[in-house]
Amino acid sequence: MVVALVANGDIPAPATSRVASVYSEFQANRIDHTLPLPTVLRNPFKFVKGPPSSAAGNPDYLQERAKGSVLYGFRGGPAGIMKGKYVELTPEYIYPYRNQGGFDMICNGRDKIETPEQFQQAADTAAKLDLDGLLVIGGDDSNTNACLLAENFRGKNLKTQVIGCPKTIDGDLKCKEVPISFGFDTACKVTATKRNFLLLEPLNFL
Template sequence: MYGVSSVLGIEGGYRGFYARNTIPLTPKVVNDIHKRGGTILGTSRGGHITSKIVDSIEDRGINQVYIIGGDGTQKGAAVIFEEIRKRGLKVAVVGIPKTIDNDIPVIDKSFGFDTAVEEAQRSINAAHVESESIENGIGVVKLMGRHSGFIAMYATLASRDVDCCLIPESPFYLEGPGGLFEYIEKRLKENGHMVIVIAEGAGQELLSKIMRKMDEADASGNKLLQDVGLWISHRIKVDPTYMIRAIPSNASDNVYCTLLAHSAIHGAMAGYTGFTVGPRITERQNKVVITDRMWARLLSSTNQPSFVDPKLVVAEKERELQSNGANENNQVTMTQTK
């Protein structure tokens, strides 16, 4: 449509701009990639040396850069855009959201989320079958979600076999009346088995003094999380944390990916730069709202207590109302930055 002569793929994340060769992305090369999981370009953490990246873009004569990834990747794209603008280069920078966590600010849904929830069902089903096979069996399934528990929440709602779902947004305590241990004991007495789904970022405040200091970070600057599943069960029955991100996308994500790609290309070709595509819903990081109806539906599904002080719920509800008054829903984020 636009008469583009060549499309190059950068291998190995940001460091691939200056440390590795490019891959020519022809129609033949990309013809079947939607049927496979993972990424043909590879990925990595860290390696964001802005000056080297922009030097490489300039040296290669690239005039459009499409950066695909999660919230950290999009922040990196913004930095690259600023450096390109500072140098006065005629290069469009476009962000395309892709993370199964569904935690990117502004947009309603990120590519990969639906597929991840669907795959998580298989792990929950396996944990349920295994927990039923032994007396007082507990199946623990740890899912991805550093700061947002969307995968855990939606997988739990879809499964109907989960007795307890723990997410970062909803704090919980272990001992005493209304605590997690009391609820586990109650469910085991009633059913003889139970399934617990845990987002990897849940309960981190309870683990701050165990195994590793909380201020340690990975190569991308993300705080290293304690293994909350291991801590609770001492032996994870099913741990699909990264398995669910390495499978082929489902039909819903395939269609959504196409829409994102078309929006990104049309925006860049129209002269826009410094933007990310996707349906807009909120100005802040997308997180589960524990005072929302969806979380209430989950509590109804699992019959678990909220583990939350009622005063905190009231305060959260007030913050939510204030935030909703300032935001607009169902808009498309494609604004030109000058």
């Protein structure tokens, strides 16, 4: 099935798509709303080659700050620490992924750490690797895991300190302590100049 999205009325909606009668007032106003072009693209511009990126030029920041430290990455996120699946993230291992984006270096996961057995598995892994700290990067689910792990580790008198780092484009972590997470601003402000889309698979929100 091929589904076409309507953008500013340029593409007629197929007979099987949503009809205007089901739109809320907000949706009706949004469907023909023209998004502004970013200011930087409104006038002629040229690319200027700058100095090398500092991210690519500092392959081993950890060793500069804490010599002898070991950095592990848990494959599949929560599943990795529960099942003891990890890899040492050396400069050589990290380099091919630098500045490339994506989740394919150690991948991510949606697993929730909930049962006593799962908490014990995570604690066993932390103890086995002699972890001083565990950094959890993600949205509300990931930081819920981080909070529960921190409480559980403290109850077991483990030395492993758990740090939750908010990273989500959804904006669902906003609060007094977290006014914004990285990823959200870009998702809100970066727009394409031509918004016509052709999807090869149906989407559940159409």
